[in-house]
Amino acid sequence: MFIEHGYEKVSMRDIAKDLGCSHGALYYHFKNKAALFSEVLAFYFDELNLLIDLTMKQEKNDKLQELLLGFLRFGLNYPYQYELMFLLKSEEVDSLMQQPAAASYEKFAAAVKKASGKDLQNDMIYSIFLALHGFVSLHLHRVPNFEGAAKAAAVHVDFLRKTI
Amino acid sequence: MFIEHGYEKVSMRDIAKDLGCSHGALYYHFKNKAALFSEVLAFYFDELNLLIDLTMKQEKNDKLQELLLGFLRFGLNYPYQYELMFLLKSEEVDSLMQQPAAASYEKFAAAVKKASGKDLQNDMIYSIFLALHGFVSLHLHRVPNFEGAAKAAAVHVDFLRKTI
DNA sequence: TACTAAAACTGACCACTGGTCAAAGAGGTG
DNA sequence: CACCTCTTTGACCAGTGGTCAGTTTTAGTA
Numbered sequence: 404m405f406i407e408h409g410y411e412k413v414s415m416r417d418i419a420k421d422l423g424c425s426h427g428a429l430y431y432h433f434k435n436k437a438a439l440f441s442e443v444l445a446f447y448f449d450e451l452n453l454l455i456d457l458t459m460k461q462e463k464n465d466k467l468q469e470l471l472l473g474f475l476r477f478g479l480n481y482p483y484q485y486e487l488m489f490l491l492k493s494e495e496v497d498s499l500m501q502q503p504a505a506a507s508y509e510k511f512a513a514a515v516k517k518a519s520g521k522d523l524q525n526d527m528i529y530s531i532f533l534a535l536h537g538f539v540s541l542h543l544h545r546v547p548n549f550e551g552a553a554k555a556a557a558v559h560v561d562f563l564r565k566t567i
Numbered sequence: 568m569f570i571e572h573g574y575e576k577v578s579m580r581d582i583a584k585d586l587g588c589s590h591g592a593l594y595y596h597f598k599n600k601a602a603l604f605s606e607v608l609a610f611y612f613d614e615l616n617l618l619i620d621l622t623m624k625q626e627k628n629d630k631l632q633e634l635l636l637g638f639l640r641f642g643l644n645y646p647y648q649y650e651l652m653f654l655l656k657s658e659e660v661d662s663l664m665q666q667p668a669a670a671s672y673e674k675f676a677a678a679v680k681k682a683s684g685k686d687l688q689n690d691m692i693y694s695i696f697l698a699l700h701g702f703v704s705l706h707l708h709r710v711p712n713f714e715g716a717a718k719a720a721a722v723h724v725d726f727l728r729k730t731i
Numbered sequence: 732t733a734c735t736a737a738a739a740c741t742g743a744c745c746a747c748t749g750g751t752c753a754a755a756g757a758g759g760t761g
Numbered sequence: 762c763a764c765c766t767c768t769t770t771g772a773c774c775a776g777t778g779g780t781c782a783g784t785t786t787t788a789g790t791a
Contacts, residue, residue: 414747414748414749415748415749415750416747416748416749424769424770425769425770425771426749426750426771427750427751427752427769427770427771427772428768428769428770430749430750430751430752431767431768431769432768435749435750436749436750489705490654490704492707492708492709526722526726527726529719529723530698530722530723530726530727532701533698533701533702533705533723534694534697534698534701535701536701536704536705537696537697537698537699537700537701537702537704538697538701540654540700540701540704541653541697541700543656544656545656555693558690558694559693559694559697562690562691562694562730563694565730566726566729566730578776578777578778579777579778579779580776580777580778588739588740588741589740589741589742590741590742590778590779591740591741591742591743591779591780591781592739592740592741594778594779594780594781595738595739595740596739599778599779600778600779
């Protein structure tokens with residue numbers, strides 16, 4: 404439900420109705436709405452980490468491009484998840500999200516360094532990440548999925564590749 | 568109030584209490600909360616446009632750097648405004664915000680082109696904008712103001728300058 | 732001055748939200 | 762049976778954005 408309609412639009416009562424229980428019962432299992440949602444999101448951090456691993460494992464000559472494009476694809480194909488993984492700042496959710504987000508970033512940064520074949524500066528990798536994040540956060544929800552911005556994504560990644 | 572506490576935190580009743588009227592009265596003047604807020608934001612689009620104009624008018628050798636840094640400074644010093652100018656996607660607000668946002672972008676893009684002294688491709692300018700947007704949207708609300716990320720901002724702008 | 736029409740405002744009301752909690756139910760063990 | 766823990770319920774709270782019939786204020790006219 405969160406994935407289809409977003410965090411704000413889904414109420415605890417909606418979830419309870421779908422489960423066939425009262426909304427009060429949810430508060431026995433989860434401290435609050437944010438805690439419930441963050442457990443849903445944990446799955447998607449794993450998914451992103453897995454995606455990075457898979458990209459690095461496959462036999463391709465241009466892993467770097469695949470890495471950058473893969474990030475954009477992930478962001479736009481899981482818009483609500485991405486929004487809460489890297490964008491939302493509501494105090495409640497953010498405190499639960501910062502640690503896994505940082506871990507995923509570290510994994511991404513290490514992969515980029517390795518895939519580039521060069522000894523890239525950390526600052527540079529961070530700038531590249533910011534540029535990718537900018538792309539996703541601007542196209543988020545304005546485009547139905549990655550396909551809707553695939554061409555622009557390729558152009559952006561191309562721009563970034565040239566800087567490396 | 569919006570600027571200090573953010574869109575979600577300020578209720579129509581809060582505003583009405585501050586004005587010394589009933590919250591119903593607000594709905595006589597504004598279709599809804601989003602419409603009220605978007606009128607507040609119009610001021611900040613003007614502010615950003617003015618900032619671009621001023622940067623281009625001043626006698627400096629490195630207008631380009633000033634332009635890019637200025638955008639980051641604006642974003643981090645007016646975090647709630649920036650959030651709703653370029654980040655928020657609630658259907659209500661977004662439809663009111665897209666046009667002025669696009670206009671401000673066009674102004675920015677033209678200024679970057681002129682300041683660079685080269686005939687930059689539009690795609691490239693857009694990528695640069697996305698990279699700046701990524702910086703702001705990631706640091707937003709995690710840092711009290713521009714000063715809190717000034718060093719990282721300088722590094723990021725430096726990275727972008729090198730690509731031009 | 733008295734009247735009128737428009738503009739502005741009020742506050743009760745609606746359906747909804749996240750969250751709390753005493754009470755009630757289940758299920759298992761001795 | 763009693764006893765105990767785990768789980769669930771649903772009434773309740775304070776708050777939200779939004780609506781609207783009814784009232785007041787304002788300003789212009791006869």
